[in-house]
């Protein structure tokens with residue numbers, strides 16, 4: 001593994017459910033059928049695919065929120081393995097998250113929300129640094145506001161600042177613009193791209209939106225739990241066209 005590799009998956013499989021031999025029922029679903037990939041540090045990757053193709057499962061397994069049935073995940077050169085406590089500690093130190101519904105704590109101020117990951121990871125809480133990140137996302141004047149006093153787009157920008165504050169090896173974003181209007185979505189995507197281009201962060205984003213994917217350096221396409229394609233320097237049109245073809249291929253296969 002090179003020291004510039006931020007994320008590596010080796011043959012990651014995830015099977016939900018189990019087979020019951022007593023009554024011969026089998027409710028197993030193979031969500032990931034053996035995914036291998038390597039993402040260099042400082043890149044922005046979008047993950048796309050039809051509904052049920054395994055995007056969320058991939059993100060959950062790669063981010064250590066769920067355990068693969070088989071295979072290995074490396075983040076920043078460290079294998080993600082061990083007890084629940086070790087995994088939690090690992091996530092706090094090495095991974096940042098941005099969710100569709102922002103997941104901010106309503107009782108904390110904007111600044112407290114952003115410094116929370118530092119507290120949880122037992123790191124020194126540098127309020128000045130957190131405030132600077134909030135300034136970079138355009139919220140320097142809102143440090144003492146509560147989340148509910150902000151618009152959806154502003155709340156997501158707080159969530160981005162929160163994801164960046166620990167300088168994680170990888171930031172995972174799950175439909176980060178799914179709950180936003182077009183204008184706020186573009187602002188959020190611009191900030192995510194800036195985190196990669198200007199600050200060298202590594203970002204993996206699951207999205208259904210070809211326009212959102214066009215902000216990434218490359219797009220990974222999933223179908224039936226497998227990686228079926230990759231596109232560098234994506235445009236929204238090329239991504240939409242590829243997705244339509246993927247959907248058509250699945251219909252032809254009777255999926």
Ligand SMILES: Nc1ncnc2c1ncn2[C@@H]1O[C@H](COP(=O)(O)OP(=O)(O)OP(=O)(O)O)[C@@H](O)[C@H]1O
Nearest residue numbers: 016017029030031050051052053054055056057058
């Ligand atoms: N907890 C679970 N238990 C059983 N099956 C699951 C579970 N989570 C996901 N699945 C199944 O695994 C497959 C992949 O699901 P996943 O949610 O990863 O797909 P997705 O591409 O994110 O879909 P969407 O775009 O609709 O969110 C699907 O067939 C789904 O029904």
